[in-house]
Structure formats: C-alpha cells, structure tokens
Amino acid sequence: MKQRRAFLLGNDLQVASGLAPTTTVLDWLRLNQRRTGTKEGCAEGDCGACTVVIGRLDGETLRYEAINACIRPLVSLDGCQILTVEHLKSPDGALHPVQQAMVDLHGSQCGFCTPGFVMSLYAMYLEAAPANVLQIEDALAGNLCRCTGYRPIIDAAMNTLGERGAVDMTSRSETARRLLALRADETIVIEHASGACHAPTSCDALADLLDVHPEATIVAGATDAGLRITKALEHFPVMVDLNRIKELKHVAETKDALIFGAMVDLNRVRRALGAMHPHLDELMRRFGSEQIRNSGTIGGNLANGSPIGDLPPVLIALDAALVLRSKAGRRALPLERFFLDYRKQDRLPGEFVEQIIVPKLPADALLHVSKISKRFDEDISSVCGAFRILLDAGGCVADARLAFGGMAGVPKRAANAEAALKGARWSMEAAVAAAGALSLDFTPLTDMRASARYRTSVAANLLRRFALETLSPHIATRVSGGLRTLADA
Ligand SMILES: Cc1cc2nc3c(=O)[nH]c(=O)nc-3n(C[C@H](O)[C@H](O)[C@H](O)COP(=O)(O)OP(=O)(O)OC[C@H]3O[C@@H](n4cnc5c(N)ncnc54)[C@H](O)[C@@H]3O)c2cc1C
Ligand code: FES
Numbered sequence: 001m002k003q004r005r006a007f008l009l010g011n012d013l014q015v016a017s018g019l020a021p022t023t024t025v026l027d028w029l030r031l032n033q034r035r036t037g038t039k040e041g042c043a044e045g046d047c048g049a050c051t052v053v054i055g056r057l058d059g060e061t062l063r064y065e066a067i068n069a070c071i072r073p074l075v076s077l078d079g080c081q082i083l084t085v086e087h088l089k090s091p092d093g094a095l096h097p098v099q100q101a102m103v104d105l106h107g108s109q110c111g112f113c114t115p116g117f118v119m120s121l122y123a124m125y126l127e128a129a130p131a132n133v134l135q136i137e138d139a140l141a142g143n144l145c146r147c148t149g150y151r152p153i154i155d156a157a158m159n160t161l162g163e164r165g166a167v168d169m170t171s172r173s174e175t176a177r178r179l180l181a182l183r184a185d186e187t188i189v190i191e192h193a194s195g196a197c198h199a200p201t202s203c204d205a206l207a208d209l210l211d212v213h214p215e216a217t218i219v220a221g222a223t224d225a226g227l228r229i230t231k232a233l234e235h236f237p238v239m240v241d242l243n244r245i246k247e248l249k250h251v252a253e254t255k256d257a258l259i260f261g262a263m264v265d266l267n268r269v270r271r272a273l274g275a276m277h278p279h280l281d282e283l284m285r286r287f288g289s290e291q292i293r294n295s296g297t298i299g300g301n302l303a304n305g306s307p308i309g310d311l312p313p314v315l316i317a318l319d320a321a322l323v324l325r326s327k328a329g330r331r332a333l334p335l336e337r338f339f340l341d342y343r344k345q346d347r348l349p350g351e352f353v354e355q356i357i358v359p360k361l362p363a364d365a366l367l368h369v370s371k372i373s374k375r376f377d378e379d380i381s382s383v384c385g386a387f388r389i390l391l392d393a394g395g396c397v398a399d400a401r402l403a404f405g406g407m408a409g410v411p412k413r414a415a416n417a418e419a420a421l422k423g424a425r426w427s428m429e430a431a432v433a434a435a436g437a438l439s440l441d442f443t444p445l446t447d448m449r450a451s452a453r454y455r456t457s458v459a460a461n462l463l464r465r466f467a468l469e470t471l472s473p474h475i476a477t478r479v480s481g482g483l484r485t486l487a488d489a
C-alpha cells in the first residue's frame with residue numbers, strides 16, 4: 001500500500017504528502033507551490049482561468065489535454081505530468097509561439113483570462129489538434145474573456161496553430177518513460193485529519209474497498225464532485241478516487257454494441273457516439289467544454305443522477321444498460337430503471353457503475369437529439385430530447401423510444417407519447433399527436449433555467465422538428481464542422 005502520490009510538475013518529480021485529499025490542483029499550485037500564473041476565476045469549472053495541461057499515459061503513449069485545475073483533486077493526478085503557464089517560457093526567456101501570437105495580435109487586455117487561454121491553445125499545439133475556426137471556437141468554449149471580444153484570441157490561435165513547428169519528441173518520450181516508471185499497482189491510501197482517500201488500481205480492489213466503506217464518496221473526473229469541495233466546502237471522510245483503474249477506461253465494440261467503462265472520458269465518448277450519428281456528436285460538442293470533457297466521465301454523468309444531465313436521455317433512447325458491480329457480483333440494469341426519483345438511483349450500498357452497454361443504432365433507425373439551453377456553449381440543458389424510432393416496411397412506427405431530460409425529477413421516457421406513435425404512419429400528423437400526449441407524461445417545474453410552459457412547448461416542438469428533419473432529410477442540421485444534411489450522415 002502506497003501512502004503518497006507522485007507526479008511530475010514540468011520535469012520535476014513531486015511527492016506530495018500531508019495534504020487533505022480534497023486539495024485541488026489549483027490550490028496546491030497557488031498556495032503550496034506559489035505558482036500564481038494559474039488563476040482562480042469562478043472555482044466551478046466555468047471560466048477556464050485555471051486551465052492547466054496534463055500529460056497522461058494512454059497505454060504507453062503520452063497525451064496532453066487541458067483541464068480545469070480549480071475542481072480537480074490533486075490526488076487524482078498521481079502518475080501524470082502537470083504543465084502550467086510558467087513552463088512555457090524557454091530557458092532564454094523567449095515566449096512560447098502561442099504566447100507571442102497573443103501579444104502580437106492583441107489577444108490580451110487585463111490579462112486575467114490569458115494564462116487559461118494560452119494553456120488551452122498549448123494543449124492543441126502539443127497534440128497537433130486540427131485547428132480551423134470552428135475547432136478553435138470549440139476548444140476555447142470553456143475559456144471566458146470579459147475584455148477582448150475573442151476575435152484577436154482566435155486570430156492568435158489561427159496564426160500559431162496553423163504554423164506550428166515540430167513538437168520536441170525526445171523530451172516527450174523521456175517524459176513518457178518517467179511516467180511509466182511512476183506506475184504502481186498497489187492502492188494508494190492518503191490519511192489526513194480531514195479524511196482518507198483510497199485510489200485502487202483494479203475493479204476487484206474497488207469492490208473490496210466499497211464493501212468495507214459503502215459510505216465512501218466516489219470521485220471520477222470530479223466535474224460534479226469537485227464543486228462539492230469548492231462551493232459547499234465539503235471534506236469527504238472517505239474518498240475513493242477511480243482515476244488509476246485502467247479497466248474502467250476501455251471502450252469495447254461488439255457486433256451490436258459499444259461497451260464503455262465507467263471512467264471513459266467525455267471526449268472519447270464523443271468520438272465513439274459521434275461516429276454513430278451526427279446529432280450525438282453535436283450533443284457531445286456542447287457538453288461542458290473541452291476541459292470538462294477531458295476530465296468528466298460517462299459513469300459520473302449517469303451516477304450523478306441529475307434530471308438535466310445530457311447523456312441519460314440519449315442513452316435511454318438508445319436502450320442502453322448499466323452494469324453495476326459490488327463485492328457480491330454484477331447485475332445489469334436497463335438505464336431507464338436506474339433513475340428512481342429526484343437524485344435517487346437504484347445503486348445499492350457498496351455498488352459502483354462498472355460499464356455502460358450502448359446498442360448500436362440499427363441502420364434504418366431514425367434518431368433525433370436536441371439540447372435546449374440558455375447559452376449555446378457550456379450550459380446545462382433546460383430540456384434535452386432524444387428520440388429513436390424504428391419503422392416497419394409500410395412506414396409505420398414499429399418501435400418508439402422518446403426520452404427527455406429537464407421535464408421531470410428524473411430523465412424519463414414519454415410513455416403516452418410513445419403509445420400515440422406506435423402503429424401510426426410516421427408523418428407530421430403522428431408527431432403532432434405524440435406531442436399532444438406529452439401533457440399526460442410530464443408536469444415540468446418552473447426554475448431558473450426555464451418556465452414549465454416553456455419546457456412543455458419546447459418538448460412538443462422537438463417532436464415536430466424530429467418529424468420535419470426525418471421526413472425532409474434535405475433540411476440542414478448544424479453539426480461540428482459546419483452545416484450538413486442528415487442525408488450526408
Ligand atoms: C462547467 C461545467 C459544465 C458542465 N456541463 C455539463 C453539460 O453540458 N451536460 C451535462 O450533462 N453535465 C455537465 N456538467 C456536469 C458534469 O460535467 C457531468 O455530469 C460529468 O459527466 C460528471 O462526470 P465526472 O467523472 O466528473 O463525475 P464526478 O464529479 O467524479 O462524480 C459525479 C457523481 O457520480 C458518482 N460517481 C462517479 N463515477 C461513479 C461510478 N463509476 N460508480 C458510482 N458512482 C460514481 C460520484 O460519487 C458523484 O456523486 C458540467 C459541469 C461543469 C462543472
Ligand atoms: S477558476 Fe473558473 S474554471 Fe476554474
């Protein structure tokens with residue numbers, strides 16, 4: 001059993017001990033290391049001022065990605081490399097090309113957001129990420145600037161990322177070698193007066209731990225759990241960190257399904273689901289930000305049980321199932337049966353989400369997914385609708401799965417609307433009849449995101465939009481990379 005965490009800060013080996021398990025990467029950098037280039041804006045993952053770049057091994061390959069340091073517990077970065085804005089300066093004092101372009105093209109005014117923008121661009125630079133305007137806008141959706149108006153920042157990004165030189169692969173392979181050497185198979189346990197953190201490396205060890213500590217707080221990407229630390233100022237008496245469990249990070253593919261480990265991050269989920277249908281790619285493009293998608297996981301989004309989470313309605317429409325695991329064994333559960341009541345899930349003490357099984361979309365299925373939120377980027381849904389129907393040879397609805405988020409205390413299928421569709425010829429009239437039945441399915445709330453009336457009328461309109469798009473496939477839908485018609489998909 002290891003009692004400390006080891007990682008690289010730039011090229012320096014760090015062995016952190018004596019810290020509370022809930023210490024965030026940002027607090028450690030600023031308060032402990034006095035690296036104050038990384039800023040705190042919102043402390044809730046929204047503004048990107050705290051963006052740092054993390055190097056982590058994917059198998060034996062080193063990958064770099066931007067994350068929000070403010071909500072990420074330091075303990076979860078065991079075996080990783082942390083790069084902050086201070087690391088960008090070269091030994092002779094010259095700025096990195098990303099920084100120089102921000103200076104030359106006036107991408108900074110008050111400067112508070114600048115280190116965060118620079119680090120998001122640096123991650124793209126290191127990964128040689130494709131960089132047209134849309135891709136840059138997506139990558140920067142999680143960085144807010146109240147001064148510049150963004151155009152100069154995007155110009156700076158286009159300038160540098162279009163002309164980037166070769167990344168130094170020698171230092172990269174040396175870093176990968178050092179991170180490999182830090183890998184250890186044993187569980188890390190950090191004891192502290194505020195609470196203990198366990199970081200196991202296998203599902204068996206996790207099941208054993210949760211059997212002994214069923215009350216433990218599980219932490220995956222911490223994009224929900226981290227806010228309990230920074231906003232509710234919670235300490236977790238027993239915290240279990242899942243980030244070292246490799247078997248939870250696999251995506252497997254069978255003839256009929258994709259099988260996601262619970263710790264698959266949301267950007268990988270985007271790639272896998274996005275290949276199935278352009279609406280799934282578009283939904284995931286608008287899920288949080290690049291930083292949130294790099295940390296957040298599919299398992300966390302489902303286990304969190306939010307009625308306005310984006311994946312639950314979509315995965316219910318796709319007829320996904322969960323595999324729940326405990327020391328007693330495994331049980332599979334249709335996802336729609338997991339959500340019992342507001343924030344109450346069918347998860348027994350000692351159980352964790354191990355896998356999510358997502359059936360592939362039959363070739364002749366019709367699918368529609370819409371996220372309606374106040375802001376286009378980085379906002380939580382007011383209403384999310386996900387619809388999948390199968391037609392028989394005569395064009396009548398043989399099977400319908402219409403799922404909504406934001407319409408009830410749990411993500412839920414619209415049973416009456418589905419019944420109205422079944423057997424009917426798929427047409428605008430059928431969609432309107434189903435929309436009319438929605439009032440039997442839902443009595444939504446009025447809250448800060450939307451009024452009950454707005455939600456009811458949007459939900460009905462989404463069904464009409466589904467009919468319009470699928471009955472007139474020439475109608476364009478906006479997906480990543482520009483406008484495409486569904487017929488292109
Ligand atoms: C700025 C910002 C933007 C966001 N935007 C969106 C958005 O657009 N759409 C959206 O749906 N959500 C959004 N979220 C919420 C969040 O990012 C997602 O819910 C994310 O998927 C949570 O995953 P995680 O790995 O970070 O979970 P964590 O925060 O680590 O955990 C979430 C909950 O699930 C539990 N848990 C995690 N993994 C498991 C497991 N394997 N077994 C059992 N329990 C587990 C934890 O105990 C905790 O209660 C946003 C959050 C932030 C901060
Ligand atoms: S401080 Fe705003 S995202 Fe971290």
Ligand code: FES
Pocket residue numbers: 107108109110111112113114144145146147148
């Ligand atoms: S330069 Fe002032 S917030 Fe961006």
